[in-house]
Amino acid sequence: MKALFCTDGSKISFNAIYNFSHWSKREAIDAICVIDWNFLPEDVDVEQSDFNISCSNLADNILEYTKKELEKAGLNIGRTIKMCGGVSDLILEELESNEYDIVLCGSHGKKGLQKWLGSVSYDLLNASPVSVYVSKHRNNTKKVLLAIGDKNNSAEHFRSELEKLNLEDKEIHICIVNENPNLLFLEGTLDTNWYLKIEQEQKKYAYRIVKGLEEILDNMGLQSSRSVILTGIPAHEIINYTLDNEIDLVILDGKSEEKKSKLFSNQTEKRVCDNVSCDVLVIR
Numbered sequence: 001m002k003a004l005f006c007t008d009g010s011k012i013s014f015n016a017i018y019n020f021s022h023w024s025k026r027e028a029i030d031a032i033c034v035i036d037w038n039f040l041p042e043d044v045d046v047e048q049s050d051f052n053i054s055c056s057n058l059a060d061n062i063l064e065y066t067k068k069e070l071e072k073a074g075l076n077i078g079r080t081i082k083m084c085g086g087v088s089d090l091i092l093e094e095l096e097s098n099e100y101d102i103v104l105c106g107s108h109g110k111k112g113l114q115k116w117l118g119s120v121s122y123d124l125l126n127a128s129p130v131s132v133y134v135s136k137h138r139n140n141t142k143k144v145l146l147a148i149g150d151k152n153n154s155a156e157h158f159r160s161e162l163e164k165l166n167l168e169d170k171e172i173h174i175c176i177v178n179e180n181p182n183l184l185f186l187e188g189t190l191d192t193n194w195y196l197k198i199e200q201e202q203k204k205y206a207y208r209i210v211k212g213l214e215e216i217l218d219n220m221g222l223q224s225s226r227s228v229i230l231t232g233i234p235a236h237e238i239i240n241y242t243l244d245n246e247i248d249l250v251i252l253d254g255k256s257e258e259k260k261s262k263l264f265s266n267q268t269e270k271r272v273c274d275n276v277s278c279d280v281l282v283i284r
Helices: 011-020 050-072 087-097 119-127 154-164 192-219 234-244 267-275
Strands: 003-006 028-035 076-084 102-106 131-135 143-147 171-178 226-231 249-253 279-283
Touching (some): 003 011, 011 050, 050 076, 087 119, 102 119, 119 131, 234 267
Parallel strands (some): 102 131, 143 171, 249 279
């Protein structure tokens, strides 16, 4: 798996390296450091100022420190990339121009709000062409939740990503959430028989999807510690499950049938990413 690690030199960004090292199979990781100069006034000529040199030196120092942190985490360093300019745009350009499988970043959270996603992590989750791993705290890196979607091909979307991860000795949870039929606004469908029939069909459908993912794990020599079918608002149920079971990493299926669709057109993924305190891996 070819990974790109994004760092601004902060401790929070290196949490991503520490946590991801326990899920990875020790492939080499490229590191990119973008020094943001978008805050400068328009009348400042960056190329003619000492600021240009300062940016370059700062990026060099951060990347040198990154090499040491990667070595501590048992990961190999690949390319080091330094840039100056708009952080999100330059990282996305790098992802578009090179064949990466995943991008890693830490999330500082939004200033003064309870939400976790910062501007860069939000942009990557929204527009990255590859899977995105966002880390928030250092954690035990033992429990992983596969929050599977309700589409027939959801289990297959997980297969290729799971094959890239080291899941030996991990506690694997599987969760699928059925929408509560009571919350479906369909005029004239209020009788009990209709409700019970819909609920029964939902459970059968969800069971088939869960069994499909369990078979994929079994073929990989892995087993789920717990598989659950929940009913309610998907984002709420997934968030509560991660809290109640002290999940360290939740994996979400962010793939869309429309190639150019942005992740955060899906409100479930957005709300989960914004509100869980564990790491998040969104499959693209």
